[in-house]
Amino acid sequence: MEILRVFNNNLVLARDPGGDEVILTGRGLGFQARPGQVVDPARVVRRFVPSDGRDPDHLAELLAGIPPEHIQLVSAALAGAGVAPAASGGSTTLVIALADHVNFALHRQDVGMEVTYPLLAEVTNLYPAEYAQALAVLDALNARLETPLPEGEAVAIALHLVNAGIATGDLSYTYTMTGIIQQMVGVIEQTYGVLLPPTSVSVGRLITHLRYLFVRIHQHAQLHEERSAIGAAIRDSYPHALECAQRLAHVVELRLGAALSDDEVSYLTLHVARVVQECPAP
Structure with a gap:
């Protein structure tokens, strides 16, 4: 695979042999790397393939700002909650969007900022399946966190699941x-x-x-x-x-x-x- 853009020492945007743009992460993967160079496959830990026409460059830029441990946390929570990639409209976008949300939610928690989501009634009534999944994802996240996130976060998680399912990207x-x-x-x-x-x-x-x-x-x-x-x-x-x-x-x-x-x-x-x-x- 050929490197297209280096975002940091651990994340690059590359083109695979089939001509598709993919996001690759791995310790030291981007260190001293340059566009046009060949990716060292031994260093690749995760591979994200943008779906539904999502902009790979934008997703990679978003991913570069998320701590790797939060990507791992969300991936493990989704798997633990039984949220399959096929049911989520493509796992890449969901993992990145949800990891970005969790990253900010943990930051808010650290600084003592409380957020009340106003759509609880709407989400539980309109999207009962996604809300049930969101509760399971939240439980899986909290099982892996020292300080659990509040139950209200299930509303935001459910909306991310809905968004992934309908694939609007917004x-x-x-x-x-x-x-x-x-x-x-x-x-x-x-x-x-x-x-x-x-x-x-x-x-x-x-x-x-x-x-x-x-x-x-x-x-x-x-x-x-x-x-x-x-x-x-x-x-x-x-x-x-x-x-x-x-x-x-x-x-x-x-x-x-x-x-x-x-x-x-x-x-x-x-x-x-x-x-x-x-x-x-x-």
């Missing part, structure tokens, strides 16, 4: 998405006079649909088929749900400045109809 977008989804659920509840149970299968499907809707919006790749027969049939079959879906589309446009396509509104209509059928008004 945690601030995940925060925004979470707030908008909660607002949209509120619109459905107010429209129909119901309380949507988080454990409902249809509600779970709705949340999953919304998560990937936001990914499509983020990637400018909304569902769109001119004069879609399926879309027209859904709209004709569920006129009340269509009105609610149009309100939801208005929320998205106000919050994100993105108008939903007709097909996106149609499939949103179908999900609204399903959740209210499972939770009829009193």
Whole structure:
């Protein structure tokens, strides 16, 4: 492998034989090294392969500022909690982002700075699976720390897991998405006079649909088929749900400045109809 950039004595950006850029760490790996030189494979301890189009140079720069022991700590905690790379949308980005978060959380703890995360209710309701995983990751982290991190950190860890799963690469977008989804659920509840149970299968499907809707919006790749027969049939079959879906589309446009396509509104209509059928008004 050829060295592309040296970040410090222990971290370099390189190009593997297949032409992909990879981040390599190892004691002394970058010491007196220069771009164009061949990597000494005997010194490589960890190899990070950026996924989903993430910028390798940016990830390497972020990684260079994180103590190696915190990378090892997070990797061990994720493994101990059973968070598999396939389930996390690519382990490299998750490990780096979570290690950066843990590094700062430990620093805050050392200086006595307390942080209260305001999204506990939203995260537990909208992302129960990720929150359960986050609690397990936090337990695994604390089992390896002299001074344990507070339970509130599970909220931030859960959001990192959500972010890795939808692969937007932008945690601030995940925060925004979470707030908008909660607002949209509120619109459905107010429209129909119901309380949507988080454990409902249809509600779970709705949340999953919304998560990937936001990914499509983020990637400018909304569902769109001119004069879609399926879309027209859904709209004709569920006129009340269509009105609610149009309100939801208005929320998205106000919050994100993105108008939903007709097909996106149609499939949103179908999900609204399903959740209210499972939770009829009193």
